[in-house]
Amino acid sequence: MKTGIPRGSFSALLGTQSLTVFNDNLFKQVVLLLAVAAQVGSSSGFDLQALSGLAFSLPFVFFAATAGDVADRFRKRDVLLAAKWAEVGVMLFATLAFTTGSFAAVIMVLFLMGSQSAFLGPAKYGSMVEHFEPPELGRANGIMQATVLASVILGMGAAGLLLKRYEEHLWVLGLIYTAVAATGVLVAWKVHPQPPADAGRRLRLNPWLPVRTGLARAAQVPGLRPAILGHGLYWLLGGVLVFAWNEMGSKVLLVDSTTWTLRLASLSLSSAAGCLAAGALSRRCTGTWLPLCGGLGLAASFFAVALGPRDPLFIWICLLAGSFSGGFYLIPLRTLIQRLPPREEIGRTLGTSQLTDWVFIVAASLLKQFSASVGLDVIDLFWVLGAILCLALFPLAARLPAMPSAPASPPPPEA
Numbered sequence: 001m002k003t004g005i006p007r008g009s010f011s012a013l014l015g016t017q018s019l020t021v022f023n024d025n026l027f028k029q030v031v032l033l034l035a036v037a038a039q040v041g042s043s044s045g046f047d048l049q050a051l052s053g054l055a056f057s058l059p060f061v062f063f064a065a066t067a068g069d070v071a072d073r074f075r076k077r078d079v080l081l082a083a084k085w086a087e088v089g090v091m092l093f094a095t096l097a098f099t100t101g102s103f104a105a106v107i108m109v110l111f112l113m114g115s116q117s118a119f120l121g122p123a124k125y126g127s128m129v130e131h132f133e134p135p136e137l138g139r140a141n142g143i144m145q146a147t148v149l150a151s152v153i154l155g156m157g158a159a160g161l162l163l164k165r166y167e168e169h170l171w172v173l174g175l176i177y178t179a180v181a182a183t184g185v186l187v188a189w190k191v192h193p194q195p196p197a198d199a200g201r202r203l204r205l206n207p208w209l210p211v212r213t214g215l216a217r218a219a220q221v222p223g224l225r226p227a228i229l230g231h232g233l234y235w236l237l238g239g240v241l242v243f244a245w246n247e248m249g250s251k252v253l254l255v256d257s258t259t260w261t262l263r264l265a266s267l268s269l270s271s272a273a274g275c276l277a278a279g280a281l282s283r284r285c286t287g288t289w290l291p292l293c294g295g296l297g298l299a300a301s302f303f304a305v306a307l308g309p310r311d312p313l314f315i316w317i318c319l320l321a322g323s324f325s326g327g328f329y330l331i332p333l334r335t336l337i338q339r340l341p342p343r344e345e346i347g348r349t350l351g352t353s354q355l356t357d358w359v360f361i362v363a364a365s366l367l368k369q370f371s372a373s374v375g376l377d378v379i380d381l382f383w384v385l386g387a388i389l390c391l392a393l394f395p396l397a398a399r400l401p402a403m404p405s406a407p408a409s410p411p412p413p414e415a
Contacts, residue, residue, distance in 0.1 A: 001131060001132060001136070002130070002131060002132065002133060005130075005131055005192045006192055008190060009131060009190065009191050009192035010128075010131050010132075010140065011190075012187050012188065012189075012190035012191045013080075013124065013127055013128070013131070013144075013191050014143065014144065014147050015184075015187040016080060016084065016124070016184055016187050016188040016191065017120075017124055017144065017147065017148065017151075018147050018148075018150075018151045019151075019180055019181075019183060019184040019187065020084070020087065020117065020120060020184060021148050021151035021152055021155065022151040022154055022155040022180065023087065023091070023155065023177055023180045023181060023184070024056075024113060024117055024155065025151070025152050025154075025155030025156050025159070026155040026156070026158055026159050026162070026177070026180075027091075027094065027109075027110075027113060027177055028052070028056060028110065028155075029155065029156045029159035029160070030159045030162070030163050030173060031052050031106055031110060032052055032053075033159065033160065033163055034103070034106070034163075035048035035051075035052050035103075038103060048103070051107065052107060052110055055107045055108075055110040055111045055114070056110045056111070056113065056114040057114065057358060057361065057362065058111065058114065059111060059114035059115040059117075059118045060114060060117075060118045060354060060355065060357075060358040061355060061358050061359065061362075062118075063115060063118040063119065064118050064121070064122075064351050064352070064354040064355035064358065065208075065211040065213075065214050065348070065351045065352055065355050066203070066204070066351065067118050067119040067120075067121065067122050067123075067347075067351050067354070068122040068214060068347045068348040068349065068350055068351015068352060068354070069201055069203055069204070069347065069348055069351065070119060070122075070123075070203065070347070071119075071122035071123040071126050071197075071346075071347030071348075071350065071351065072126075072196065072197045072198040072201050072344060072345070072346065072347035072348055073196060073198060073199065073201040073203060073347075074196055074199075075193050075194060075195065075196050076123040076124075076126050076127045076130065076194065076197075076347070077123075077127070077188070077191045077192070077193040077194070078193070079119060079120075079122075079123035080120065080123050080124065080127070080188045080191060081185065081188050081189065082119070083116045083117075083119045083120040083123070084120075084181065084184045084185040084188045085185060086112075086115075086116040086119075087113070087116050087181040087184065088178060088181045088182050088185060090109060090112045090113050090116060090181075091174060091177040091178040091180075091181045092174070092178055093105075093108075093109055093112065094106070094109045094113075094173075094174045094177055094178075095171050095174025095175055095177075095178060096174070097109050097174075098170035098171045098173060098174045099170075099171045099174070118354070121350065121351075121354045122347045122348075122350035122351045122354060123347070125144075125334075125338060125350050126197070126338075126346045126347045126350055127191065127194075128140055128141070128144065128338065129338045129339065129343075129346055130194045131192070134339055137335050137338060137339060138278070138279050138281075138282025138331055138332065138335045139279040139280055139282065140279065141275075141279055141282075141331050141334045141335050141338075142275040142276045142277070142278055142279020142280065142282070142327070142331050143276065143279060145272065145275040145279075145327070145330065145331065145334070146272035146273070146275050146276050149268045149269070149271055149272040149275070150268075150269075150272060152268060153265050153268050153269070156265075157265070162176070197343050197344045197345075197346060197347060198344035198345075198347075201344075211352065211355060213348070214348050214349060214351060214352030214355075215352060217341070217345055217348065217349070218341075218349060218352060221340050221341055222399075222401055223336065223340060223399055223400050223401040224336070224337070224340045224341060224349065226395075226396050226399040226400060227333045227336040227337050227340065227400060228337060228349075228352065228353045228356050229356065229396075230291070230329075230333050230392065230396045230400075231330070231333045231334060231337060231353055231356070231357065232353070232356040232357045232359065232360035233360060233388075233389070233392055234326065234329060234330050234333070235357045235358075235360045235361050235364070236360040236361065236363050236364045236367070236388075237298070237364075237385055237388070237389060238326075238364075239360075239361050239363075239364025239365065239368075240364045240367055240368055240381065240385060241319070241385070242264070243364070243365075243368045244368070244378050244381050244382070245260075245264050245267075245319075246260075246264075247378045248315070248378045248379060249312075251378070252310065252377075252378060252379060253310065253312045253315070255312050260312075263312075263316050266316075266320065267319055267320060267323045268323070270320045270321075270323040270324045271323040271324065271326055271327055272327075273324055273327070274294075274323065274324035274325060274326060274327020274328060275327035275330065275331050276327070277324075277327065277328070278290065278294065278327045278328040278330070278331040278332065279331050281328075282331060282332060282335060288332075288397045288400040288401075289397075290328055290332045291328065291329045291332045291333055291396075291397065291400065292393060292394075292397040293325075293328060294325050294326060294327065294328025294329030294330070294332075295325075295329040295389055295393040295396075295397075296325075296390075296393065297321065297322065297324075297325025297326075297328070298322045298323075298325045298326045298329060298389060299385075299386045299389040299390050299393065300322070300325075300386075301318045301319055301321050301322025301323075301325065302322065302382040302383075302385045302386035302389070303382070303383070303386040304318040305318050305319065305379065305382040306379060306380060306381075306382040306383040306386065310379060332400075333400075336400065336401075337349060337350065337353050338350070340401070367384075368381075371384065
């Protein structure tokens with residue numbers, strides 16, 4: 001923890017993030033369950049689940065880079081508070097949408113919720129750089145990622161129970177969401193404020209200009225763009241893994257859906273444990289071998305699933321090990337993305353990275369659709385995942401620098 005910053009400030013940041021992720025996933029999963037129910041017997045050609053997912057995802061593509069500029073232009077604590085107050089308003093709108101029974105209004109709520117979350121991300125991870133010295137940042141990232149994964153599990157797990165309890169009074173759910181969001185505001189107030197990184201940053205209405213600028217600036221810092229792309233690749237692999245897991249459980253392995261879903265949740269817990277371990281180890285490791293070893297472990301688990309017996313227990317154990325290894329790949333890349341750019345560029349870089357992650361998440365859907373169109377067996381898809389990771393891993397590791405002890409020098413000013 002940096003001198004002058006209260007020790008409780010990081011706890012407040014963790015609490016703010018946990019409440020946001022919990023609320024996001026609780027709301028999204030309830031909407032997805034409602035979409036499935038609405039789809040039954042409907043003659044509409046729209047896949048309501050896909051439409052719901054798209055409504056939440058698009059704001060990250062549209063606003064992520066602009067959110068990075070905002071995180072540099074203003075105090076990051078102020079951006080956090082603005083996003084949390086926006087969440088309160090969005091959840092009140094959700095209460096109204098549930099009261100009217102309009103699914104179109106619910107879709108709009110998803111878009112607005114994704115928008116406020118998009119602005120929260122760069123400010124949150126940028127605040128961590130202000131809180132911690134370089135040797136401690138990797139450990140802090142491990143703790144942060146572990147709490148994110150735990151909040152995802154809690155939010156999705158609570159959705160079914162709450163929907164069953166309040167199915168006839170959905171407006172009560174809206175009030176629960178609002179209460180969680182309001183609690184997040186109170187917690188965010190305890191995050192220690194720091195001066196703006198670049199108070200003179202000009203904000204542009206065109207959301208694609210910050211994207212172009214962010215990618216150009218990243219190319220000027222050795223190792224930064226490979227770290228951003230490698231970080232995005234993790235989410236492509238994870239997105240395809242979830243699709244494959246659901247499909248092989250119901251169509252190939254023919255296992256009980258409840259048990260198989262619980263095992264999927266256990267993969268998230270294993271990944272959280274890997275993130276914690278990687279964060280602790282990164283305090284003593286400044287080389288590039290940590291993401292290389294983590295990536296090789298994850299690739300090995302993919303190849304084991306593709307090559308081994310089609311047994312649910314064997315596949316689960318392989319992917320448990322792979323998920324743990326994935327933490328050693330992810331956390332060093334996240335830390336490099338935070339530490340490589342100069343202070344006044346951290347928000348912009350994190351916004352660019354967030355956008356890249358979501359582009360890769362969309363690519364996961366396209367890859368799964370392509371594999372189905374060419375008739376690729378869902379188990380054999382793990383050959384593809386392992387090959388993609390191996391092909392990217394060694395060039396990536398060769399271009400990653402060791403962890404710097406201080407931010408890089410600023411790149412030349414824009415023309």
